[in-house]
Amino acid sequence: MKKILILFSHPKFESSRANAVLVDHIKGIEGVTFHDLYERYPDFHIDVPVEKALLDQHDVIIWHHPLYWYSCPPLMKQWMDMVLEFNWAYGPKGTALDSKICFNAITAGGSRDLYCSAGTNTFSVNEFLRPFEQTANLCGMTYLPPFAVMGTHQLTNDELIQHAHQYGALINLLQQDESVGDFKDCAFLNDILQLNTD
Secondary structure: OOOEEEEEOOOOHHHOHHHHHHHHHHOOOOOEEEEEHHHHOOOOOOOHHHHHHHHHOOOEEEEEEEOEOOEOOHHHHHHHHHHOOEOOOEOOOOOOOOOOEEEEEEEEOOOHHHOOOOOOOOOOHHHHOHHHHHHHHHOOOEEOOOEEEEOHHHOOHHHHHHHHHHHHHHHHHHHOOOOHHHHOOOOOHHHOHHHOOO
16 A cells, blocks of 8 residues: 655645645545644744655655645745755655655635636646646656645535545545556546546
8 A cells, every 4th residue: 555645735724624624534544644844844944854754655745735826835845945855856866756656735716717828817727836747757756637626715515525535535546556647637636537426
C-alpha cells in the first residue's frame, strides 16, 4: 500500500468550511500522514531535515491548499523554496523524489466556469498550477491533474460531503497502486468516473 503525505497549507483554516469537511474526511485514513504546515511552522522557520525525512517516507505527495491569488499560500511556497534543495530534489545528484506521485488538492471560491479563456480569470486552473507541475517535472516526480473543489462559497453541506468522499476515494485508489495513466487524460481528478460516489 502506498503511503500518502498531505502537505496542508491554509493560513485561515479555522474559517474554511470547505477545507474543514475535506480534512475531517481524510485525516484518519490508514497510511495517510496529514501535515499542517501552518500549525507546525507558525513562525515560518521550516525544519528542512524533518521535511525531507517525511518526503522520503511517502510515495504520494499532495499539496493541499486554497487557491490564493492564483497560487498557494506563502508558507507552502516557502516550504518549496527551502525543502526542495539542489542536489537533493533536483540537479545532478538530486534523485530523492524520483518516481513519487504528486498533485495539488485545491479549494477556490470561484466556480469552474470562471477559469477559462472566456471567464473572468482568463486561464484554467491547470494553467495557474503550471509552476507546481514544472517543479514536479524538475524533481523527477509524476504530476497528476489537480483535485479541485470550486465555487466553495456556493456549495451546500451535502455537496461538500460529496467532494470529501471523492477525495477519500481518490486517496484509496492511489494507495492501491492504481495506474497513474488512468488519471492523465482529465482536467481534474474529480472527473474520473471511478470517483463517482453517487
